Amino acid sequence: MEDSVAIGFAKGLLPKKGRRRPRVLARPGRSAVYHVVSRTCGQTFLLGAVEKERMRDLIGRVAAFCGVELLTYCILDNHFHLLVEVPGEVGELSDAELIRRAGFLYGGKVRPGQPLTLTMVEGALAEGGATRAYMRDLLLRRMGSLAMFVKVLKQRFSIGYNRLNERKGTLWEGPFRSVLVENSQEALALVGAYIDLNAVRAGIVEDPKDYRFCGYGEAVGKGKLGEYALLVRLAGMGFGAELLRKGVDRADTPACLEAAGRLYRLLMFEVATDGSASEKGRVLPKVAFWKVDAAGGGLTRGQLLRCRIRYMTEGAVIGSRAFVEDWFSGVKESFGRRQTGARPMKGGDFGGLCSLRDLSDPLR
DSSP states (O other): OOHHHHHHHHHTSSOOTTOOOOOOOOOTTOOEEEEEEEEBGGGOOOOOHHHHHHHHHHHHHHHHHHTOEEEEEEEOSSEEEEEEEEOSOOOOOOHHHHHHHHHHHHOSOOOTTOSOOHHHHHHHHHHOHHHHHHHHHHHHTTSSOHHHHHHHHHHHHHHHHHHHTTOOSOOBOSSOEEEEEOSSHHHHHHHHHHHHTHHHHTTSOSSGGGOTTBHHHHHHHHTOGGGOHHHHHHHHTTTTGGGSOTTOOTTOHHHHHHHHHHHHHHHHTOOOSSSOOOSSSOSSOHHHHHHHHHTTOOBOHHHHTTSOBTHHHHOSEEEOHHHHHHHHHTTGGGGTTOOOOOEEOOSBOOTTOEESSOOSOOBO
């Protein structure tokens, strides 16, 4: 992380009213996973089925252009969630690779007044000299950056949305929120399941497989769980290995994916055993939650995943104690007397995960 960003965040940990906290980013050169959330202006329900289809398609194309890996996502009527991995550095890309990536955004039908087309990219790179250098710089500056990825995504969607709906003005409510997430099976599984269960918490569906605008639902609907990036990542980490039958080679990719898929589904469908689960929305109202907490209890993972958890959008950094402390060690001097960075996530069974911010009320 750049020192200015780290110091700015530390000083703004408890900002004055109206002041936005600087974004928490991984240190330079390190790839990192982020949970991203952005809402429509006024949180109005602007995204219908058609708009969600366009958003889903655009997310994939912008990710491919920027070199960002989309692990999972969920698009609802007034906001979207993304779990993405951003590379630590773009690296040396050939002209051919730049043209290939540009095709995801600038290929296809050319609209009147479109500032950049694939033909223009190809022509500039073929011309060489200063023109080629300018075009390479223009494209490379839009790659390998979380902020640029989300900016391009939201801008391009807004332009298309406003054009089709004869609308003007901003579509999105302020800057997007993001949380740095450890690239571990515990953190990825919990945050990924939280994202995939958005439509369940909203009462839209009872099973995330029935909601086609989330990563899990799309993969199940297409019958291609093996192409679900989050599941592939988890399987590679050994997630679900304990479910493999005795004698099955754990290097067997189909078997590992199947086991990971079973365990991920079990994670999403852990239910309360005390009869407190509701049909939709929060499992427990806040008053009931605090009674459980005061009695020394806590919510199960299944209950937590059906709550709106503030850590997921306001925790700043989520992961093991070692992961949070590693990030904190680079900016410790900016936090004054604070000697440790990791704070246990309170309210229930978070599997030992910690966050950078200590939230007195873990539910929204």
